[in-house]
Amino acid sequence: xxxxxxxxxxxxxxxxxxxxxxxxxxxxxxxxxxxxxxxxxxxxxxxxxxxxxxxxxxxxxxxxxxxxxxxxxxxxxxxxxxxxxxxxxxxxxxxxxxxxxxxxxxxxxxxxxxxxxxxxxxxxxxxxxxxxxxxxxxxxxxxxxxxxxxxxxxxxxxxxxxxxxxxxxxxxxxxxxxxxxxxxxxxxxxxxxxxxxxxxxxxxxxxxxxxxxxxxxxxxxxxxxxxxxxxxxxxxxxxxxxxxxxxxxxxxxxxxxxxxxxxxxxxx
Ligand SMILES: Nc1ncnc2c1ncn2[C@@H]1O[C@H](COP(=O)(O)OP(=O)(O)O)[C@@H](O)[C@H]1O
Ligand SMILES: [Mg+2]
Numbered sequence: 001x002x003x004x005x006x007x008x009x010x011x012x013x014x015x016x017x018x019x020x021x022x023x024x025x026x027x028x029x030x031x032x033x034x035x036x037x038x039x040x041x042x043x044x045x046x047x048x049x050x051x052x053x054x055x056x057x058x059x060x061x062x063x064x065x066x067x068x069x070x071x072x073x074x075x076x077x078x079x080x081x082x083x084x085x086x087x088x089x090x091x092x093x094x095x096x097x098x099x100x101x102x103x104x105x106x107x108x109x110x111x112x113x114x115x116x117x118x119x120x121x122x123x124x125x126x127x128x129x130x131x132x133x134x135x136x137x138x139x140x141x142x143x144x145x146x147x148x149x150x151x152x153x154x155x156x157x158x159x160x161x162x163x164x165x166x167x168x169x170x171x172x173x174x175x176x177x178x179x180x181x182x183x184x185x186x187x188x189x190x191x192x193x194x195x196x197x198x199x200x201x202x203x204x205x206x207x208x209x210x211x212x213x214x215x216x217x218x219x220x221x222x223x224x225x226x227x228x229x230x231x232x233x234x235x236x237x238x239x240x241x242x243x244x245x246x247x248x249x250x251x252x253x254x255x256x257x258x259x260x261x262x263x264x265x266x267x268x
Pocket of ligand 2 (some may be wrong): 053056
């Protein structure tokens with residue numbers, strides 16, 4: 001467990017913290033009393049078997065499917081995230097598994113989808129300021145070292161999976177969030193593309209963002225994360241500091257075989 005800094009009122013003082021998140025879908029108890037926290041400049045990997053509740057937790061934090069009960073804290077203040085807009089307004093950005101990119105539009109258009117820059121002094125004009133958007137897009141991608149896209153006028157449909165993921169992550173940063181939630185950003189990517197996405201995640205950490213990343217791939221998790229939170233059957237099973245654990249230990253927590261591992265260790 002990471003040391004928790006307590007604020008004056010005794011609440012854990014994290015960038016984002018959840019207490020007692022519980023969510024069911026009819027008879028399915030997807031989350032049971034889950035506490036969770038992420039700090040600024042920290043990458044937390046959320047791992048667990050299929051159906052463990054990882055996506056449900058991300059959707060609960062981001063307001064897509066608010067929990068049945070539980071309290072969310074942002075920068076130490078109790079907040080109520082009832083819909084995606086309230087999460088975005090707080091500074092919580094989410095990149096869902098489907099990415100929601102428009103294949104027939106270019107990179108710039110996808111980055112600015114729904115937030116097109118308009119004319120003079122905020123006065124809404126029917127003309128989108130393409131030059132400004134392209135300039136900002138180039139600057140953002142350059143800052144993030146997303147350099148492999150070719151032209152920002154390339155249609156997103158022709159990009160590779162890793163490039164598409166990079167566009168989706170970059171887009172999530174336009175609202176200047178403090179927390180970024182990523183659901184399986186490296187799923188189905190090849191080695192080189194995975195490396196691109198992992199280096200982008202590290203860049204988010206360098207910018208001081210709190211990053212939560214769901215992944216099935218423990219190699220990726222050990223490369224990019226500071227802390228690993230294991231969900232199992234909707235509960236928080238374990239928390240590991242990556243520098244002080246092993247893949248075996250994490251796998252054991254995922255499968256619920258931790259007791260066996262302890263037994264083996266004692267036998268050494
Ligand atoms: N919208 C939904 N309706 C009904 N059941 C759901 C819904 N979303 C998730 N579940 C169930 O909740 C559990 C957790 O799912 P999920 O959070 O998607 O797991 P993970 O992302 O860890 O694979 C699973 O049993 C899943 O079938
Ligand atoms: Mg999932």
